[in-house]
Structure formats: structure tokens, C-alpha cells
Amino acid sequence: MNILIIHGPNLNMLEKRDSDIYGGMSLGEINRLVEERAKDLGLQVEFFQSNYEGAIVEKIHQTLGQMYDGIVINPAAFSHYSIAIRDAIEMLDIPVIEVHLSNIYKREEFRSKSLISSVCHGQISGFGGYSYILALEAMNKLIM
Secondary structure (H helix, E strand, O other): OEEEEEEOOOHHHHHHOOHHHHOOOOHHHHHHHHHHHHHHHOOEEEEEEOOOHHHHHHHHHHOOOOOOOEEEEEOHHHHHOOHHHHHHHHOOOOOEEEEEOOOHHHOOHHHOOOOOHHHOOEEEEOOOOHHHHHHHHHHHHHHO
């Protein structure tokens, strides 16, 4: 089974960001952690990262009719205002799980609203890089 992992803006710069908020792992470390767990679960993962909303929308569009069984997405700041990403996810007929490294409900008020969550099967936040592992395990259950 094939799972697409989408990383949103600024996640390519995690090592430069506040480790108390974002968990202290680099994106490469998170990807390696996800690859290891995916292998244990018998899943194939593909990674995509972009700082551009349109590129993320296009990647979601590309999953239509392709051999993906699910998407784990960390839309990062786009969660809070991207209707375009929300609408792209809404078109899908595969499960999508929203992930955040930090607990968005314990941060600034503007971060506590996700436009994406209403079109996802679920949301996992606040566990740093392990949020992705929890999402991968949940995805495995959804698609089994």
C-alpha cells in the first residue's frame, strides 16, 4: 500500500526553528523515522515538501486516479487559511490524516483553527515527529 506524505511550508527548515515547539528533529530525521515504521507496517511511502500552496494543491490533484491508498499531510501554516488545499483534499476518495508537530490548540489563537481538518479522517498534533508515526499507524488501520 502506498502512502503519500506531504510536508508544508517551513518544514524543510525545522533545524532552524524553535525545538521546544517543533520537537528538535530535522525533516530528514522525520522522514527516516517514517520510512522505518512504514517498512515495519508493510507500507510504501513517498515524500513531498513544498513551501508553495499551489505546488501542494497540484500534488494532491496528481493523486487522483493514481495508486495511492492514503495521504498524511502536514499543511503547516496553510492549515489555518488555505481553502485551496482544503478543496483539493475534499475531492479525494482516499483517507487523509492531518498532522502537526506542535499542539496547535495550545498556541496562538489564529493557529487553533484548521480549515483542513473538516475534510480529513482525523488530525494528530502535539507529538513532534512522532505525530507522523501515529498518523501512519492510524492510516494503516484505515486502509486495512
